[in-house]
Amino acid sequence: MASNRGPVSFTQHADGRFTARQGSGGLVTAVSAVLQGHQATWIAAAMTDGDRERARQAEDAGETLITPDETESRFKLRFVVPTQEAYHDYYNVISNPLLWFLQHYLWDTPRSPDITHETWAAWREGYVPVNQMFADEIIIACEQFDREPVIMLQDYQLYLAGGMIRERRPNAIIQHFIHIPWPDPDYWRLLPKEMRTAICEGLLGCDIVGFQIPDHARSFMYTCEAYVPDCSIDYANKCVQWRGRTIQVRHYPISIDAEAVRRTAYSQEARAYERYLPTHWNEFTILRVDRAEPSKNIIRGFHAFDRFLEAHPEFQNRVNFIAVTQPSRMDVAEYRDYLDDTSATVGRINAKYANVETGWQPVQVIMGESYPRVLAAMKWYDVLLVNSIIDGMNLVAKEGALINERSGVIVLSEGAGAAMQLGNEALMVSPADVEGTAEAIYQALTMPIRERQRRARRLRHSVERDDVSIWFRDQLADIAEDAADHIGQAEPTGTQVA
Known part of the structure; x- marks a missing residue:
């Protein structure tokens, strides 16, 4: 090897x-x-x-x-x-x-x-x-x-x-x-x-x-x-x-190695993160997990969330967008610039919608590398946003499908290789379609619970069936x-x- x-x-x-x-x-x-x-x-x-x-x-x-x-x-x-x-x-x-x-x-x-x-x-x-x-x-x-x-x-x-x-x-x-x-x-x-x-x-x-x-x-x-x-x-x-x-x-x-992922997700280290992660949750929680690099399309994902809040103000104060982000390849100028642009976009959205009286900020960024923390967070999303421009596969979508405990909905880019396996049960979006991604977020958050459960069950079974050993x-x-x-x-x- x-x-x-x-x-x-x-x-x-x-x-x-x-x-x-x-x-x-x-x-x-x-x-x-x-x-x-x-x-x-x-x-x-x-x-x-x-x-x-x-x-x-x-x-x-x-x-x-x-x-x-x-x-x-x-x-x-x-x-x-x-x-x-x-x-x-x-x-x-x-x-x-x-x-x-x-x-x-x-x-x-x-x-x-x-x-x-x-x-x-x-x-x-x-x-x-x-x-x-x-x-x-x-x-x-x-x-x-x-x-x-x-x-x-x-x-x-x-x-x-x-x-x-x-x-x-x-x-x-x-x-x-x-x-x-x-x-x-x-x-x-x-x-x-x-x-x-x-x-x-x-x-x-x-x-x-x-x-x-x-x-x-x-x-x-x-x-x-x-x-x-x-x-x-x-x-x-x-x-x-x-x-x-x-x-x-x-x-x-x-x-993914389904057994190994589950073992890490329910390890003592992951459970330790569950003591403070709920402070980031809200009535509805949207999650994304990415390396901070341009192909992950993070900024368009935030723009779609901005458009969702604009089109559906009834969700303001009730939904948090949690971005677990790992800085990547900081020796390369293009990656440093993208991380700076991502931070600026988050700041503008929070400045636009933040509620001073309640302390609500719609976008919260958790920076750094901790795989157990990522898996602990994945258990609790209502929506997992994976809107990469193009990916060989994108294993985040599969990890989320495996361990989420809230029958969360996956909003998945057509450009992700995982779309071939998960596309029938995820909500599919074109990576450049900000309006379509905003609509998919709304559809996911208003989806009837039985449909959420059906989709989540089929996604989980698909990942379990075709794991990394295959x-x-x-x-x-x-x-x-x-x-x-x-x-x-x-x-x-x-x-x-x-």
Whole structure:
């Protein structure tokens, strides 16, 4: 398994001792849930000083694979340790914002992006060499296995790694799963030909390229047809023929680990938050939970709430909009600016409607990262607003559907990948339709209780039925089938994951 962020982070203490903390991200949870009994190695960038020092210690001691002590992690680790300058170029210039904004259709194209000499330097001195470092570390990890392992690459930071591995290890079994949307070919023209061709060819170095939903898989095939001249596309069988190889293009909608989410939601830590969270509730409570970044469409959501209060003044003083917001990627100017704009919008709405006599403020922002607090809050919403412009999936909608205790209604964007699974029972909105979102909020808050209960029950059952283990096992099954077709390794129970 290879991803920018790994399953654990290390801290070094004054006495030289290291402690490791396992992450709670969706990918770590997903893979941990289904890799019992498999020999698994995770390659990730060293994110903290402790990670870098632990990697240095391992190299000095000849420790090829690091075993994290004091965690429940089932993985052995190798760290990629680029210079801070290379990592900045790879992550804070190319991955974010350039690729992230492009793949979420966020660029204001008459004005940005500008591909300058600094951008080219970041590509050639950051993104390309860091991908090469990942490929090198993956190959070292592969050499520790008796048989050809499965290599599972994750997301937009590692688009070039598959092709680089293929060059040196022609029989490698490589799958790349892309968690974010894949835009249509015309939008990829914002990138110079060298960049977009390298990205497509890097992914075509894999055996399987996976996406969240069929639309994104189809857009990838369109993009290859447009920018990889010597490939041919079989749309019916969802594959690309390139340089004598067949690359499968599949979709695997990610979900949540229902058992783990419930366990956290009813943990002692989550219950501790329930002592003060009710001070934020009102007769009606609208909730949103997001990272503070532009694709989440937070500002339009607040504008829709403003319009709802304007159109339905009978709800003033009776409804609170709670926004649980996590600052994200503050090293990137576009994210800092968006957080500032979000705060200004909240201030204007509160100034417009606040009741001095009762102390009512319609919008309340809870800032910071605490997953147990998020889940504690999700139990009590009447409306969960998920109006992202475009999302690979958006697991917030699934978490809310699973644990809400008030038969809350989900107002869901058509741009969220979760719409494919949840759209029949959520109230669907176009992400730019402020008026339509305001009307959906009103419809949700006035919906008869029996209809709320029916919708909530069906949403919950849907999430329980298709949890994250299905997502991962479907990938392993396709990998095993593909391996059987190409090199005769058909036994999924014996698969080794690197």
